[in-house]
Amino acid sequence: MEMADLNVLDRLETVKRLDRFDMLGKLKEAPRYIPDALTRLSQIELKAYGLKYDSVVIGGLGGSAIGGDVLRDWLSSEIDVPIVVNRGYGLPAFVGERTLLVAVSYSGNTFETLNQFDEALKRRCAVYAVTSGGELEKKCLSYDVPLLKVPAGLPPRIALPYLFASLAYVMWLEDLITGLTELRKASQAMEKLDGRIGFHVPSESNPCKRLALSLKGKVPVILGLDRFSSVARRFKTQLNENCKVQARYELIPELCHNEVESFKPTGLTQTSMDSESAYLLMRSKVESEVESTAFETLKETLKRMGIKDVYEIWGVGGVLESILTTIYTVDYLTYYMAILREVDPTPVEIIEAFKASFKKRLPGKP
Template structure:
């Protein structure tokens, strides 16, 4: 979509209000989710978050946070079939913003067949109806945001589930502090703030006409994945994501003259990140090969604050790039076309 006459590339997009509201929504939904019910009182052997697309982003965040503290595996399953280990001793959290995501409904059916305890998180739709009919606890939320912008609505109940099970414990004061930091950070990245005082807007302007490779340490790995997806959906830009130190063992070999002419690296960094030495080494390598290096310093005093602020940073980046390119971030006709095509196939042709 071309930019309307007289409109500045920095005019706020319709998606921006969701970026700006992330902290406030998280704080409100965290308090509301204190009443969330679970189908089991004992600690399961596995916690499986069944989700796809934008609804899965919050699952990636909590799985990353829980990795350092949980005594059981916490994983996100995308697609239409659960791993073989899922059963009566598992807890499956079926997440679909719309409640009509075909893959999540298939995973719900799979969990039901396996006699796994289930809880649903949704705005309604068929998932809400099915769960209510089956006597499954349903956590409902209201939002006009598209699934990719409803991450705070889903993140809050997932954090409550982890807290309830003792897998990752965050307190209300910690949520409040992180939420305030996210709100202030979003204000500093607003479309009206010029590029010389807005590192995210500056990075977006530098990305025009290039392919972003989003690079991060393991602490911010879910944020790098989020950036790749948001750049695609909001800015309509093909992007890639890689995580250090793994990327230092393979992807860096591809830093050549062709990459220098087309790619730019968006480097997500946070204070205290163990991946910092790798980022420095890869930055030097990229400089020597002529590949533009765009560092984004993610604020926060601990991993919890940093990963939430990272979400704000990359969502803001995708919105800024959309605005600079004069593109409406809301339409996703390619996704809708694929959904329609798959929905028209006989069930036997779709893997379950």
């Protein structure tokens, strides 16, 4: 790679021209959103329901739901109550009086989440809500539902630290976890990581910028762990929203029973039949021996198929630190990829147009 190519992502004038809504500034601040959220939450009065729960359901869509995925992946091996992230129009049949349901909608106006909220009240669930305002806040005030309010003015996907911290706080309030120390450690790990991959670090010594340059023109295929599926999903959705490109993810161990059969140097995708695929392995320092063996076998298989574009992205620290540092890396990576594609990463115009059209078509609407 020539030095001229390396310098593309170091040009502040290019970033300012493309990044009209300063996503870069928000990305840099993201690690501080967690302690800020915990400080804000400690200053409001919330009374726990104090029940014995059979299930925890996080209701949300898009960027508002990913915090639930992180919560589930973090706690699935720590608590004996299953955590389900519900992205549907309604609620599953098992949801009832012994369910703790947290409705998460950053805007407060997500159609599906409002439906879930209403249904949860009818089923007499223990209900909380996380939002920056909108219709969801109004409903909470009307029905006296505990509300965890987060700052407005961010793209929902950038508000992940606020949304996740709020969910963790509910779990602590309901005595499902013993403390929130791990959140602060994860925040510190993210801030330290910014010192390695942030915009201020030149491409020559910035592994995230270099990877973005290596991925230019490639079709991303994300391979992650089932128990850390939040990381792979986040990568895919950030490619969709930040870079405006299609992407897919597959999970170990399931992919070892089907996806591996399709490995080949050129990826057959909906957008291109001859673009080269780049395989991105989402690794963690807390992998089990079996999981590490699966990854190493995948690397060997890809090499045997003649596939050269194979990259690893590693999280650091314990489970929560690993999840959040990997996600933070992915957030920066997709930002840099968006700049290379000459697109503003913040606007999601097609999503907004779809929502408006969908709302007009709903039964009973004029």
